[in-house]
Amino acid sequence: MGLLSKKDSKLILDPLADNNPITIQVLGICSALAITAQLKASIVMAISVMAVLGIGNVVISLMRNIIPSKIRIIVQLVVVAALVIIVDQILKAFAYSLSKELSVFIGLIITNCIIMGRFEAFALGNGPWRSFLDGIGNAAGYGLILIIVGFFRELLGSGTLLGFQVLGDPIQKTGLYAIGYENNGFMLLSPMALIIVGLIIWVQRAKNKDLIEE
Amino acid sequence: MAKNTDKNSYTIIFAIVMVVVVGSLLAGVAQGLKSKITLNERYEKMQNILYAMGVNDNEGEGDVTFVPTDKVEETFHKYIKQQLVIQGDDVTENDEAYLIDLKKEETKAKDSNYKRRLPLFIGEKDGETIYVIPMRGKGLWDAIWGFVALDKSFTVQGVFFDHKGETPGLGAEIKQRYFMDDFKGEAILDNDVFKGITVAKGNNDPINENKMDNKVDAIAGATITGNGVTAMIKKDVRMYLPYLKSLNN
Numbered sequence: 380m381g382l383l384s385k386k387d388s389k390l391i392l393d394p395l396a397d398n399n400p401i402t403i404q405v406l407g408i409c410s411a412l413a414i415t416a417q418l419k420a421s422i423v424m425a426i427s428v429m430a431v432l433g434i435g436n437v438v439i440s441l442m443r444n445i446i447p448s449k450i451r452i453i454v455q456l457v458v459v460a461a462l463v464i465i466v467d468q469i470l471k472a473f474a475y476s477l478s479k480e481l482s483v484f485i486g487l488i489i490t491n492c493i494i495m496g497r498f499e500a501f502a503l504g505n506g507p508w509r510s511f512l513d514g515i516g517n518a519a520g521y522g523l524i525l526i527i528v529g530f531f532r533e534l535l536g537s538g539t540l541l542g543f544q545v546l547g548d549p550i551q552k553t554g555l556y557a558i559g560y561e562n563n564g565f566m567l568l569s570p571m572a573l574i575i576v577g578l579i580i581w582v583q584r585a586k587n588k589d590l591i592e593e
Numbered sequence: 594m595a596k597n598t599d600k601n602s603y604t605i606i607f608a609i610v611m612v613v614v615v616g617s618l619l620a621g622v623a624q625g626l627k628s629k630i631t632l633n634e635r636y637e638k639m640q641n642i643l644y645a646m647g648v649n650d651n652e653g654e655g656d657v658t659f660v661p662t663d664k665v666e667e668t669f670h671k672y673i674k675q676q677l678v679i680q681g682d683d684v685t686e687n688d689e690a691y692l693i694d695l696k697k698e699e700t701k702a703k704d705s706n707y708k709r710r711l712p713l714f715i716g717e718k719d720g721e722t723i724y725v726i727p728m729r730g731k732g733l734w735d736a737i738w739g740f741v742a743l744d745k746s747f748t749v750q751g752v753f754f755d756h757k758g759e760t761p762g763l764g765a766e767i768k769q770r771y772f773m774d775d776f777k778g779e780a781i782l783d784n785d786v787f788k789g790i791t792v793a794k795g796n797n798d799p800i801n802e803n804k805m806d807n808k809v810d811a812i813a814g815a816t817i818t819g820n821g822v823t824a825m826i827k828k829d830v831r832m833y834l835p836y837l838k839s840l841n842n
Binding site: 413414416417420444445446447448449450453454457461464465468469471472473475479486532533536537542550564567568 | 598599603604607608611612615618619622623626629630633636637655662755758760761762763800813814
């Protein structure tokens with residue numbers, strides 16, 4: 380690798396599969412359930428988390444030697460909350476319609492356990508550049524699962540992808556609906572996201588036996 | 594680092610410095626961007642009111658596009674002929690009626706001596722007079738609000754809904770075109786009795802062919818948000834009826 384050393388590229392690639400934050404570390408499940416009813420929402424959330432986790436990891440990493448260990452969790456919370464509020468305000472001022480679109484997500488980022496998890500587990504003990512890579516990698520791994528889950532939930536639940544009716548019109552009975560296909564309303568409810576995540580975990584562990592716990 | 598970060602005094606000083614730094618940073622950002630944000634919010638209200646009365650830049654099916662922000666002020670004044678504030682029997686014209694905060698009015702109205710100020714926008718489109726009524730209610734997680742545009746015969750000409758934090762894909766769908774378009778042409782009266790419009794489950798009319806049934810088809814999985822919309826229309830449009838009826842006589 381020209382750009383990144385082997386160790387550094389591992390930081391980005393590992394969380395995509397063998398150390399995925401959702402399927403292996405089981406972090407960030409809450410938002411994975413809440414917002415994956417649509418593919419678009421999943422993509423937006425993935426990008427937002429990537430930005431916040433990347434920057435947040437760098438900030439925490441720069442401060443790692445001066446943060447008192449007794450209140451480090453509070454410091455992490457303050458950093459992520461401040462970052463999110465600043466991003467929110469800037470969006471409201473310069474990209475108002477985008478900020479309307481994101482509405483709940485911005486708030487949800489603060490409560491996302493992946494962010495606190497990576498601050499605590501990685502940024503507090505590593506330099507800024509490696510922390511940045513770790514943040515991007517983990518956010519990408521998280522986003523990947525979100526997008527897979529969002530894809531299936533929107534396709535099977537609403538018959539659309541990114542809002543486009545790919546299976547035909549359920550009311551006019553065209554496309555697949557003409558031969559009696561129906562949308563599965565269950566897919567729109569959060570528990571189905573958990574089942575899909577479960578299926579992903581199953582597939583992943585069936586392919587890579589090393590991941591199976593004793 | 595030789596610094597002892599475990600000492601209590603260090604911890605306290607760190608906390609104080611952090612709070613001061615972060616606090617002033619956030620206050621600075623908020624103050625610096627405030628004027629721009631307020632302006633955006635004003636434009637948004639104008640866009641919403643215009644959208645409800647059918648003035649928008651929608652292209653094709655499923656698209657919800659407002660009048661662009663650089664033209665919204667001009668368009669707003671072109672289409673909205675009068676902005677009224679109804680307070681009890683008093684009706685006054687007020688060019689800033691669209692800025693009235695419904696939430697504050699609702700709180701003040703809990704005091705029975707206070708006569709709630711009701712903003713009403715009278716617009717004109719294609720030669721028809723249209724009354725736009727603002728509404729505010731509760732969804733599943735947080736506030737929902739919107740505007741409903743009525744013509745003289747109390748038929749809905751258009752609606753606009755928005756929400757603060759409804760579930761994406763479920764309750765948040767109330768701001769989608771297919772849901773809002775369903776309201777067009779619905780009657781809010783049934784033989785002169787106020788019925789509002791019910792967001793109904795188990796509706797036998799999913800394509801919404803019957804416009805006189807005071808019902809539109811609900812969104813699957815968004816029962817509570819749907820009920821919120823029903824309640825909001827019932828509660829807020831009702832307050833305007835006496836005035837609107839007096840206009841027709």
